[in-house]
Each structure stands twice: as structure tokens, then as C-alpha cells.
Amino acid sequence: MRTVAPEVSAETQTAFALDDRDPWAHFAQGMLHMRLRRLGEAARSLRRALELNPNFALAHALLGNSLAIQGVYHEAVDSAERALRLSPRDRNVGYYASRAMAGVHLVAGRYPECVTWARNIIEKSPGHLAGHEFLTAGLAMQGNLTAAAEARERLLRLQPEFSLGGWMSDIGEIAERLREGLRKAGVPEK
Numbered sequence: 033m034r035t036v037a038p039e040v041s042a043e044t045q046t047a048f049a050l051d052d053r054d055p056w057a058h059f060a061q062g063m064l065h066m067r068l069r070r071l072g073e074a075a076r077s078l079r080r081a082l083e084l085n086p087n088f089a090l091a092h093a094l095l096g097n098s099l100a101i102q103g104v105y106h107e108a109v110d111s112a113e114r115a116l117r118l119s120p121r122d123r124n125v126g127y128y129a130s131r132a133m134a135g136v137h138l139v140a141g142r143y144p145e146c147v148t149w150a151r152n153i154i155e156k157s158p159g160h161l162a163g164h165e166f167l168t169a170g171l172a173m174q175g176n177l178t179a180a181a182e183a184r185e186r187l188l189r190l191q192p193e194f195s196l197g198g199w200m201s202d203i204g205e206i207a208e209r210l211r212e213g214l215r216k217a218g219v220p221e222k
Contacts, residue, residue, distance in 0.1 A: 169213025
């Protein structure tokens with residue numbers, strides 16, 4: 033798969049040259065850093081976007097996601113909740129904010145809440161794997177192995193080659209808990 037990171041980076045630099053106070057340019061840079069797993073840089077870029085536009089719901093949602101992955105759970109929840117208050121019907125805001133909330137609840141051992149947020153992710157973006165991963169793991173961790181197996185089968189229908197060995201999410205406590213729950217649900221190792 034070809035990476036577009038160099039092009040996105042060049043485009044954000046062009047945007048900054050034109051107007052370094054454009055919150056969308058900082059958001060794009062934050063998204064790029066998220067994709068490259070440079071989470072501290074992502075958070076800085078997203079915070080800058082929010083300094084420029086405190087009501088930028090999508091930036092709040094993505095910042096919540098970044099902070100959750102980094103283990104800054106309280107601030108992640110605050111950011112995700114603010115995003116949802118600012119733009120409760122936006123599908124992308126709902127996806128990223130729900131993803132942050134599912135991760136925070138999974139790590140905290142609040143599995144029913146994780147499952148609820150995972151279902152929200154799936155409702156917003158049924159084709160993305162994250163919601164199905166959180167749903168499968170959350171159900172397995174709360175001990176509902178029958179429902180977890182059904183969720184696992186939906187996940188594997190979406191991506192038949194999905195396995196723990198090929199799983200790319202390898203950052204932080206959320207990934208560890210996801211891996212634990214997915215393993216418990218019977219996701220293949222390889």
C-alpha cells in the first residue's frame with residue numbers, strides 16, 4: 033500500500049505558509065501524526081487547532097482519541113464529551129469520540145460501557161474495524177463469550193485475514209486490553 037504521508041505533509045506545510053492560523057491545517061497535521069503513531073505531536077497539533085477554534089468538534093474528538101491511546105484518560109473523556117456536545121449528529125465526530133470512550137471504558141474494566149460505545153462506533157461507521165474490535169473484546173472481557181463469538185465472526189467477515197499477529201495497533205494499555213479481549217473471544221493468533 034502506498035503511503036500518502038509525504039503528500040499530506042507537503043500540503044499542510046503549504047497551508048501553514050498561506051495561513052498558520054488555519055485550524056484545519058493544524059487538524060490535518062494532527063491527523064497525519066495520528067496515522068504515523070506520533071501521538072504527542074498529534075496532540076500538540078490538535079491542541080493548536082483548538083486554540084484557534086475552541087468549538088472545532090472534530091478536533092476535540094480526534095484529540096480525545098489521541099489522549100486515550102496515550103493513557104491520558106480523564107482529559108480524553110473531557111475532550112470526547114465536548115466534541116459530542118458541540119456536534120452530536122456528525123458521523124466523524126461520533127466515530128472518533130466514541131472510539132476514545134470505548135477505549136477508556138475498556139481499560140477501566142467498565143465492559144458494559146465499552147460495549148455501548150463500541151456499538152455507537154459501529155452505528156456511525158459500520159465498515160471500520162475499530163467498533164467491531166472493541167465490541168468483540170468488551171463482550172469477551174465481561175464474560176459474554178457467546179455474544180463475543182458472534183461479534184468476532186462479524187469482524188472476520190469484514191476482514192477475513194484479521195489476526196492478532198497481523199494486528200497493527202500496538203500502542204499502550206488500550207491495545208493490550210483489546211488484544212487480551214480479542215484473544216479471549218477466539219480471534220486467530222495468525
